[in-house]
Amino acid sequence: MAEANEPDAFDVIVMAEARFHGEGYQEGYVEGSHAGAMEGQQYGIQQGARIGLEIGSYLGFSITWLRLLHKHSDDKHSKKIKVLESLIEMVQKFPHQDPTYDKLQEDLERIRGRFKQVCSLLHIPSDFRLTKEGSALSF
Template structure:
């Protein structure tokens, strides 16, 4: 190696190390970002799944409770409960990338509030999950 090549090698080492550091940092950041994204997605998916599953169980329970009543108010309640069941069953669990996912969950929440109003029960989903609604199993 001649003296010019040695000088260029020393002079360019800072650029080389900076480039290597950037590349290594970018790769590590990408890897960590993917892990964090998977963790966040799994957590959020579990929350949505829990909520939708609650609505399904709620609606099926009320459908069973109301099935033997014959007055006009009960028929209206059953119709609303069946509508909620239909929305839950159409919910797209298998396509998390769907652009209509937020619209679907909002329709389910709205129908749930309507059903609760017709049944004269509290509408806060979190009260049921935390057990503060007075219900026990």
């Protein structure tokens, strides 16, 4: 006769499936969490680089045009200069160091809108695209 402290051999066999299922679930959950965190980090790095490239292109574009317009400064360029300065200020205030900034997408859309406004004032198509080879502004 089996002692009261020892598990019944049939209970061990019958409960093995449930035990293995639970252990497998826990192992899968831990591995999945780790893989998901790594995948999320890689995706975040890619998206951050893409946004940084876009914002940097806007800044370089704006500074270049601002300098060109200042060389030929007159009253007809004053509105263009003000809008370019506004775009530069928006880009410089963009919180590129804070990935948890809750209005990141809203600010990015405002910057994109201002960039389109600048392009319209300068009579330049605002065809901005990002490719694996880099960024391209079509003029």
